[in-house]
Amino acid sequence: MKDVDLNLLNSLQKLLALGSVTKAAEELGISQSAMSYNLARLRKAMGDELFTRDAGGLVMTPYARTLVEPVSKVMTEIDRLVSRSAAFDPISAERTFTIALPDAAEVLIIPEILRRVDRDAPGIRLQLRSIDEVDALRELDTGMIDMAVGVFSEGQIHHKRKLLHTDDYLCLYNGALLEFGNPIGLDEYLSARHVGLSGKVSSRDAVGDQLAMMDEPRRISMTTRHLLSIPFIVLATPVVATVHGSLARYFERQLGLRTSRPPFEMPSVPISLLWHSSNDADPAHRWMRDVIQTSLRVARESGSAAES
Numbered sequence: 278m279k280d281v282d283l284n285l286l287n288s289l290q291k292l293l294a295l296g297s298v299t300k301a302a303e304e305l306g307i308s309q310s311a312m313s314y315n316l317a318r319l320r321k322a323m324g325d326e327l328f329t330r331d332a333g334g335l336v337m338t339p340y341a342r343t344l345v346e347p348v349s350k351v352m353t354e355i356d357r358l359v360s361r362s363a364a365f366d367p368i369s370a371e372r373t374f375t376i377a378l379p380d381a382a383e384v385l386i387i388p389e390i391l392r393r394v395d396r397d398a399p400g401i402r403l404q405l406r407s408i409d410e411v412d413a414l415r416e417l418d419t420g421m422i423d424m425a426v427g428v429f430s431e432g433q434i435h436h437k438r439k440l441l442h443t444d445d446y447l448c449l450y451n452g453a454l455l456e457f458g459n460p461i462g463l464d465e466y467l468s469a470r471h472v473g474l475s476g477k478v479s480s481r482d483a484v485g486d487q488l489a490m491m492d493e494p495r496r497i498s499m500t501t502r503h504l505l506s507i508p509f510i511v512l513a514t515p516v517v518a519t520v521h522g523s524l525a526r527y528f529e530r531q532l533g534l535r536t537s538r539p540p541f542e543m544p545s546v547p548i549s550l551l552w553h554s555s556n557d558a559d560p561a562h563r564w565m566r567d568v569i570q571t572s573l574r575v576a577r578e579s580g581s582a583a584e585s
Contacts, residue, residue: 283355285322288315290352292328293345296335365560367398374565375404377411378426380504381524382548389572401565409502417553423562424552426569435554439566441573446484446543447525449508452535454515461517463540467493472507472516475500484519487541508532521546523577 291301292312302312320327328335337345383405394401406422413425414432432438448461450469457465473482473495488495498516501507507518508528518525525536550569556562 285315285318286348286352286355288312289319289327289344290348292316292319292335293337293341293348296328296337298335365564367401367564369400370398370561371400372561373402373404374424374562375406375422376424376426376569377406377408377413377416377422379408381521382426384505385523385527386569386572386576389576390568393568393572398564413551417551420553423556424550424566424569426548426550428546429549429551432551437552437554437557439550439570441548441550441570442523442577444546444548445522446519446539446546447522447536448539449511449518449520449525449528449534449536451512451515455517457535457537459535459537461537461540463493466517466540467495469496469517470498470515471495472510472514472518473497473500474504474507474518474520475502483543484539487543491541508534519543 288301288305291304292298295301295304298312298316299309302309305312316327323340325340326338327341328337330336387403387405390403394403408425408427411422411425413422413427413429414436416422417425417436426441429438448466450457455469457469473484475482485495499510501510504520504524507520508524509532510516511518511528511534512532519539522536525534528534529536550566552562552566
């Protein structure tokens with residue numbers, strides 16, 4: 278590798294793409310003799326002729342053909358790494374963002390995010406991971422994820438955080454199966470059967486914590502790790518689920534369920550966007566963060582309009 282530098286790789290990419298010393302030299306803005314010299318260096322460094330000549334011009338050797346795709350990928354990645362301060366054009370950009378987020382966020386905001394990406398940046402791809410199945414801080418540090426959405430109580434100085442919104446809690450139930458006052462009274466709440474969410478990483482139960490401070494037990498019929506199964510369980514059985522308000526309101530509209538404030542105080546839930554500071558000035562990364570924030574606002578506004 279001591280004989281190969283970035284400019285030499287750039288020359289190799291142009292030669293492989295254009296099949297002509299003259300055209301490659303013109304593309305890079307150098308003389309034909311300089312490009313011929315670069316080709317001689319490449320042949321020596323790689324131990325292969327790379328190109329032979331026939332009546333039609335240069336012809337790639339079998340080894341050179343194997344280099345076309347990997348060299349193109351390497352140069353694309355290098356270009357992305359060194360051009361982060363350059364202008365970002367969504368319509369022509371190609372990039373994959375890996376985002377960790379709760380299941381509820383996938384339901385609430387991903388459709389709006391996809392609409393915006395398909396319209397404005399068709400080359401952008403999303404890879405989604407459950408926030409309950411990742412170590413967000415470590416995976417941000419190692420680059421395994423680009424950003425995370427959720428409730429974050431920890432972080433270091435190199436972790437950037439933006440508050441997206443503050444959620445509340447609501448009781449979700451089927452009014453055809455359970456007759457409650459609205460709001461639900463404490464006696465009604467405690468006498469009902471409940472379905473709860475058990476965390477995949479943390480077993481902490483915010484609702485149970487509040488009731489424990491009141492010395493009041495719930496009648497838990499079942500717990501599940503699958504948040505998105507809860508509304509359908511509530512639809513089919515006479516149980517109550519106390520979940521984040523944004524999700525409860527969504528399924529109130531979609532499934533005809535009912536919601537009510539819990540009959541006791543619950544702390545608000547700050548939902549934030551988290552990313553590594555090294556990506557702070559990356560225009561593509563900044564664009565994706567803006568899309569997430571805007572999509573959440575649109576989703577919340579459309580939900581408020583539907584309720585009114």
